[in-house]
Amino acid sequence: MGVDVGKFTCLHCDSCCFFEREEQGPLVFDDEVRRLRKLAKERGIELTFREVKVNGIKMYRWVILGYCPFYNKETKLCMIHAVKPLACKMYPLLFNPKTGEVVVSKDCPWVEEAVKNGGVSLSDFPEEAKALHRIVVRLSRGSLND
Numbered sequence: 828m829g830v831d832v833g834k835f836t837c838l839h840c841d842s843c844c845f846f847e848r849e850e851q852g853p854l855v856f857d858d859e860v861r862r863l864r865k866l867a868k869e870r871g872i873e874l875t876f877r878e879v880k881v882n883g884i885k886m887y888r889w890v891i892l893g894y895c896p897f898y899n900k901e902t903k904l905c906m907i908h909a910v911k912p913l914a915c916k917m918y919p920l921l922f923n924p925k926t927g928e929v930v931v932s933k934d935c936p937w938v939e940e941a942v943k944n945g946g947v948s949l950s951d952f953p954e955e956a957k958a959l960h961r962i963v964v965r966l967s968r969g970s971l972n973d
Contacts, residue, residue: 835919835937835952842934843918844898844905846891853889853914854879854924856965860887866907872896881924884969889914913965916958920949924966929959 846852855863860876867874874896876887889912897906905911919935922928931938931947941947949956 835941835955838937839903840936841894841898841900841903842936843915843932844895845893846895849877849888849890849892852891853912854881854886855889855912855914856886859912860889862910863889863907863912866910867896870896870906882966884966913958913962917955917962920952920955920959922959922962924962 855876863874866872875890877890879886879888894900895905897911898904899906905915919932919938921930921932923930929949931952933939933942938947941951
């Protein structure tokens with residue numbers, strides 16, 4: 828595959844946009860739910876969210892079984908890339924808000940290849956780390972809009 832080790836570059840596979848189980852769905856903030864519902868309504872798409880408490884803060888699990896409704900299987904691109912939720916922007920970084928643990932998804936082919944070629948560090952994901960930081964800040968503020 829020959830990935831550019833040193834900085835994450837999306838390979839436009841479908842690993843981050845396909846969900847086999849409900850608990851794999853992204854956790855999103857209330858303002859993101861409103862934005863997603865608006866975008867879905869414009870496209871005639873139905874979305875499902877389940878309210879969850881994350882360290883006492885109300886968030887929502889975006890329930891997606893199969894492909895994300897905003898993933899274009901033909902172009903292999905996100906149709907709402909510029910305004911997608913922070914959880915999507917930070918992928919392949921995964922954050923456990925209960926423990927504070929950050930891991931890199933082994934489901935991402937870029938990550939898999941980079942690990943074979945010497946490993947990865949947080950500095951390999953500058954844009955994704957910015958989204959992660961925004962999530963952490965929002966959680967520390969109690970989910971206020973940023």
